[in-house]
Amino acid sequence: DSGVTQTPKHLITATGQRVTLRCSPRSGDLSVYWYQQSLDQGLQFLIQYYNGEERAKGNILERFSAQQFPDLHSELNLSSLELGDSALYFCASSGLAGSYNEQFFGPGTRLTVL
Amino acid sequence: KNQVEQSPQSLIILEGKNCTLQCNYTVSPFSNLRWYKQDTGRGPVSLTIMTFSENTKSNGRYTATLDADTKQSSLHITASQLSDSASYICVVSAGYGQNFVFGPGTRLSVLP
Numbered sequence: 138d139s140g141v142t143q144t145p146k147h148l149i150t151a152t153g154q155r156v157t158l159r160c161s162p163r164s165g166d167l168s169v170y171w172y173q174q175s176l177d178q179g180l181q182f183l184i185q186y187y188n189g190e191e192r193a194k195g196n197i198l199e200r201f202s203a204q205q206f207p208d209l210h211s212e213l214n215l216s217s218l219e220l221g222d223s224a225l226y227f228c229a230s231s232g233l234a235g236s237y238n239e240q241f242f243g244p245g246t247r248l249t250v251l
Numbered sequence: 252k253n254q255v256e257q258s259p260q261s262l263i264i265l266e267g268k269n270c271t272l273q274c275n276y277t278v279s280p281f282s283n284l285r286w287y288k289q290d291t292g293r294g295p296v297s298l299t300i301m302t303f304s305e306n307t308k309s310n311g312r313y314t315a316t317l318d319a320d321t322k323q324s325s326l327h328i329t330a331s332q333l334s335d336s337a338s339y340i341c342v343v344s345a346g347y348g349q350n351f352v353f354g355p356g357t358r359l360s361v362l363p
Contacts, residue, residue, distance in 0.1 A: 139294065180295070180340065182351040195350060227294050236344040236351070237283055237302070242294025 140164065141243035143228050149249045155216040158246045162209055162230030168192070169211040170231075170240060171203055175224035186211055187234040218250045253278045253345050255354035263360045268331055272357045274324040274341030282344040286315050286326045289338045289356070298326070298339075331361045 140163035150156055162169050171183040173196075182195035186205035197203075200218075205211040215222060225247050229240040255276045264270050276284070283302045287295035299308040299315040301324070308315050312329045328335055341354040 139296075141294075179355045180342075180353040182353070193350065225292075229294070237300060239297050239300070242296070245292075245294055 139241040139243060141228060141230050141241050143226075143243040143246050145246060146244065147247050147249070149251065150218060151251055152218055152220060154218050154250075155214065156218065156248065158213040158215070158226050158228075158248075160211045160213070160228030160230075160243060162211070162228075163241055166230035166232050166241070167209065168231045168234050168238070169205055169209070170229040171197075171211070171213050172227040172229065172242075173224050174227060174245075175221075180227075183213070185234070192234050215248070220250050223248055223250045253343075253350070253352045255341055255343050255352050257339075257341055257354040257357050259357060260355070261358040261360070263362060264331055266331060266333055266361055266363050270328050270331060270359065272326045272328075272339050272341075272359070274326070274354055276322050276324070276341070276343045276352070276354075278322075278343040278345045278352050280346060281319065281322075282346065284315075284317055284324050285342045285344075286313070286324075287340040287342060289340055291337070295340060328359075333361050333363060335359060336361045 142161045167188045174180045183197040185193040203213045225245045227245045229242045231238040258273045285300040286298040289295040301317045314327045338356040340356040
């Protein structure tokens with residue numbers, strides 16, 4: 138158990154809909170990362186937040202957005218969902234912002250878009 | 252284009268044997284390289300991380316090497332165990348370390 142929690146574990150929805158994925162980092166960690174893992178594209182870095190501020194952006198679509206709240210939990214919002222958005226979404230946390238810091242991954246949210 | 256390649260795509264070995272996984276990258280500027288182990292359906296777990304100046308890093312039976320000149324890394328697993336069956340993913344941090352480029356992974360199966 139990494140100490141990172143993600144909810145829900147599974148999510149099934151229809152195309153065009155909007156969903157919110159939630160992540161609670163390990164106690165004391167200030168940095169949160171979001172990743173997408175699909176069968177055809179592997180793991181991809183989406184976005185990073187550090188202490189409430191956006192720190193780095195990867196391959197995140199404009200239909201996706203994220204935020205980190207004052208209590209340091211984070212949410213990833215996916216809108217206008219397409220079939221290709223079906224994937225495992227992982228959240229990870231680290232103590233500090235630098236990439237050298239070990240990231241601890243949560244169990245993931247499996248999103249299925251029908 | 253920043254890219255990470257891994258070989259082989261999959262590997263089957265017998266319990267107790269050693270194996271070596273390869274990672275080649277074309278990521279610039281280079282910040283660091285990390286190896287992850289990912290069990291099916293679970294989040295990745297970090298095994299090692301190396302910066303430009305580090306050639307070798309060990310974590311128990313896992314030993315990673317880095318050749319920054321040839322832009323190659325390897326992960327050597329010694330005395331494999333059934334629990335080593337997993338995907339092993341190489342990740343290179345680019346730029347100022349805030350862009351992570353993932354390899355496709357090597358799927359390792361350890362048989363009794």
